[in-house]
Amino acid sequence: xxxxxxxxxxxxxxxxxxxxxxxxxxxxxxxxxxxxxxxxxxxxxxxxxxxxxxxxxxxxxxxxxxxxxxxxxxxxxxxxxxxxxxxxxxxxxxxxxxxxxxxxxxxxxxxxxxxxxxxxxxxxxxxxxxxxxxxxxxxxxxxxxxxxxxxxxxxxxxxxxxxxxxxxxxxxxxxxxxxxxxxxxxxxxxxxxxxxxxxxxxxxxxxxxxxxxxxxxxxxxxxxxxxxxxxxxxxxxxxxxxxxxxxxxxxxxxxxxxxxxxxxxxxxxxxxxxxxxxxxxxxxxxxxxxxxxxxxxxxxxxxxxxxxxxxxxxxxxxxxxxxxxxxxxxxxxxxxxxxxxxxxxxxxxxxxxxxxxxxxxxxxxxxxxxxxxxxxxxxxxxxxxxxxxxxxxxxxxxxxxxxxxxxxxxxxxxxxxxxxxxxxxxxxxxxxxxxxxxxxxxxxxxxxxxxxxxxxxxxxxxxxxxxxxxxxxxxxxxxxxxxxxxxxxxxxxxxx
Numbered sequence: 053x054x055x056x057x058x059x060x061x062x063x064x065x066x067x068x069x070x071x072x073x074x075x076x077x078x079x080x081x082x083x084x085x086x087x088x089x090x091x092x093x094x095x096x097x098x099x100x101x102x103x104x105x106x107x108x109x110x111x112x113x114x115x116x117x118x119x120x121x122x123x124x125x126x127x128x129x130x131x132x133x134x135x136x137x138x139x140x141x142x143x144x145x146x147x148x149x150x151x152x153x154x155x156x157x158x159x160x161x162x163x164x165x166x167x168x169x170x171x172x173x174x175x176x177x178x179x180x181x182x183x184x185x186x187x188x189x190x191x192x193x194x195x196x197x198x199x200x201x202x203x204x205x206x207x208x209x210x211x212x213x214x215x216x217x218x219x220x221x222x223x224x225x226x227x228x229x230x231x232x233x234x235x236x237x238x239x240x241x242x243x244x245x246x247x248x249x250x251x252x253x254x255x256x257x258x259x260x261x262x263x264x265x266x267x268x269x270x271x272x273x274x275x276x277x278x279x280x281x282x283x284x285x286x287x288x289x290x291x292x293x294x295x296x297x298x299x300x301x302x303x304x305x306x307x308x309x310x311x312x313x314x315x316x317x318x319x320x321x322x323x324x325x326x327x328x329x330x331x332x333x334x335x336x337x338x339x340x341x342x343x344x345x346x347x348x349x350x351x352x353x354x355x356x357x358x359x360x361x362x363x364x365x366x367x368x369x370x371x372x373x374x375x376x377x378x379x380x381x382x383x384x385x386x387x388x389x390x391x392x393x394x395x396x397x398x399x400x401x402x403x404x405x406x407x408x409x410x411x412x413x414x415x416x417x418x419x420x421x422x423x424x425x426x427x428x429x430x431x432x433x434x435x436x437x438x439x440x441x442x443x444x445x446x447x448x449x450x451x452x453x454x455x456x457x458x459x460x461x462x463x464x465x466x467x468x469x470x471x472x473x474x475x476x477x478x479x480x481x482x483x484x485x486x487x488x489x490x491x492x493x494x495x496x497x498x499x500x501x502x503x504x505x506x507x508x509x510x511x512x513x514x515x516x517x518x519x520x521x522x523x524x525x526x527x528x529x530x531x532x533x534x535x536x537x538x539x540x541x542x543x544x545x546x547x548x
Contacts, residue, residue, distance in 0.1 A: 101153050102143035103132040105422035105429070113415035113437060116175070118167040121420060121429075125151060154422065154429045161463055167429075174431040175414050176352030178438050179268075185358070187267040189365060190259035194248040197272045200369070203381035203394030207252050207373060211306050212245040213237035213293045214253035214374050220295040224303065242294070242303055253374055260370050265440045269361040278397035281498045282490065283481065284360070285342035285407055286368050286395035287315070289385035293377020300337070301377060311378045313337035316514060318403040318503060318521035320383065322390035327537040328525055329388065331518045336387045339378055340407035341367050342398065342477040342502075344445075346489035354489070359412035359440050366442045367410050368395045389537070398501045403524065405510045405517035407502055409445035409477035414438060447479030448472060448486065449508035459486035471508075478505040 099106075105128050111120060129147050132138055143149070148160050155166035189197055195205030207214075214237060221233040230241060237245035237253070245253075271277070278284050291299030291311045300309040315338055320327045329335055343363040346354050356363070372378040381394040382402070392402055417437035423430045448470040462468045470486075473479035481498060482505070484490040495505065503524040504510030510517045522534045 099422070100427040101150050101422070103129055103138075103150065105154065106424060108419040108421035108432070111418045111420050111431070113417050113439060116171055116415055116418075118164055118171065121167050121171075122151070122164070124420065125154065125429075153427065156428050170429065170431055173352045174418060174433065175355065175416060176350075178416055178433055179355050179358060179414055180353045183266070183268060183358075183438060185268040186270040187263060189269060189272045189361075190255050190263075190369075192252040192255055195252070201273055201393055201395045203379065203384050206246070206248050208292075208379040208394070210246060210249045211292045211301070212243045212249065213240060213295070214245065214249065214256075214377065215293065215296060216240070217296060220297070224295060229303075243306055256369050256374050260366075260374075264362055264365060264370075266438065268358050268440075269365060271361050272364065276397065278399065279347075280399040280494075281344075281397060281501070282347040282494055283342055283344040283398040283477070283498060284364050284396065285340055285398050285401055285477070285502075286364075286372065287317075287338060287340040287382045287392075287401065287404065287407075288372065288378040288380060288394065289336060289338055289382050289388075290380040291377050292379045296376055298376035299339075299378065310337035311339035311376070313339065313514075314406070314408055315340045316405045316517040316521055317382055317388060318405060319525055320388055320390040320392070320402045325389070326529060326532060327389040328532070328534055330522065330534060330536060331514045336385055338382060338404075339372075340404050341372060342407040342409055343367060343411070344409070344477060344481050344484065344490075346484060347494055348489055348491065350489065355414040355440070356412045359414075362440055363410055363412040363442060364395070366412075371410070371442075399497055401501050403501055403503050403521070405502075405521055406504045407477040408475050409447070409480045410442050411445045411480060412440055412442055414440055444475040445477065445480035445483075446472070446474055447476060447481070447483040449479055450482050450506045452506070454486070456486050456488055460488060473508065473511070476508075476511060478502055479508070481505070 105125065107128075109124055111124075126147060129150055133143065145152070148163070151163040152158065152160060155163045155170070157163055157166050191197075192200070192205075192207065195207060199205035200207055216235045216237050218233050218235060221230050227233065232239045232241050236250075238247065238250050276284075288311045291301040291309045292306070293299070294301045294303050294306050299311045302309070316331045316335060317329050317338055319329060343360060345357040345360040350357070379394075381392050382388055383390050383392045384394075390402070393400065415437075416439065417434035418431045419434065420429060420431050422428070449472075451470060454468060454470060458468060459465060459470075478499075481490060481495065485492075485495060499505035504517065504520050507516075507520045510520050525532070525534050
């Protein structure tokens with residue numbers, strides 16, 4: 053049906069995003085035009101976009117990314133553009149112009165960053181204003197957090213399971229091999245767990261389920277700040293738990309067993325003494341895993357910063373102790389000299405080649421819709437849906453040719469030559485540096501301990517770690533030999 057337009061409606065259309073296409077002369081003396089209700093509603097409400105995006109849709113907590121928002125807008129655009137009434141009109145600029153208008157930008161390259169900023173601002177507002185802070189860590193009866201962080205106490209001293217996975221017992225022989233198969237480690241027929249240690253595991257799991265994801269924790273030990281490196285790390289030398297697919301502890305062979313190997317200890321400094329540990333001498337398998345956060349305030353906050361101690365709890369007590377059974381400081385092993393905490397600030401640790409990494413991030417549920425008055429997109433938070441989550445760090449291998457300026461000014465950051473690397477503390481810290489969340493002072497202090505920061509090849513194998521450890525040792529101690537130090541007590545033991 054031919055749509056008749058009055059002079060008044062023509063005036064509105066002339067200033068709207070629509071352009072007249074194939075319109076025939078109209079009788080300006082006729083009454084108000086006959087027009088589809090949806091189209092008339094657009095003009096009546098004077099939205100600045102071609103189409104209507106006011107109908108709210110849910111954005112789930114695992115959909116908080118620019119591409120999800122873009123996809124929903126594109127769906128609404130394509131659906132409305134196929135309507136019979138819309139086909140009579142051309143929308144100047146198409147979908148790109150719609151996105152620019154909805155996000156309030158003037159350049160066609162800016163709508164995507166604007167969507168990303170919208171998400172950052174939305175989450176920042178919630179975690180800064182609504183989420184409880186400085187929540188204490190779980191208390192474990194029979195030990196203290198200080199003991200745990202040092203690698204001591206009931207959680208570290210035993211050799212037994214905190215977590216039983218019945219399926220793992222079943223697939224390893226079932227009742228032909230085990231008298232007991234169940235979740236209670238106290239009933240295991242090989243190295244049963246003490247009541248105190250078992251209850252410690254129960255307390256850790258309850259805290260993980262009820263508190264870790266919805267409150268920001270304070271430091272586990274008073275005075276712990278890590279201001280020199282803005283990073284904390286745990287390094288383990290022993291595996292206490294079998295049948296969990298991690299480490300060398302196994303059924304019937306779990307005494308003094310090692311964790312999964314992911315690093316090398318380069319050397320230990322104890323007072324004025326220095327003890328070198330070339331891995332060519334069959335160094336004990338060790339496992340290091342760290343967390344890092346920003347030392348530069350961000351405009352809309354930083355969940356990974358606010359949740360740094362949640363992250364350390366996840367790494368130390370849940371993911372590595374409870375799930376994998378990793379315990380004891382590096383220096384608790386007879387292989388190494390000196391004393392070092394199991395978990396602590398990176399600047400307080402002895403040099404290692406590398407460490408794995410976990411980062412904290414947040415999710416929440418929102419509804420997105422076009423504001424009636426401004427015409428802009430709005431993200432509206434759904435109460436009580438904020439959740440802190442954890443994942444392997446997403447970072448980049450160090451590249452001396454790419455600076456923070458190069459990264460921040462790049463329109464397509466995936467086109468500037470960076471190589472992505474996950475689960476690597478150094479790669480994550482380099483990413484923070486590129487993003488303007490860290491600075492060269494922090495980096496300089498960090499790489500005194502994690503010496504492979506500028507050498508991504510340490511992720512590959514022990515041989516590459518040996519090369520980097522030796523180079524760092526000889527640079528710091530030019531008058532010392534890169535060789536295993538044999539102390540007098542060791543020599544006496546060998547003679548006996």
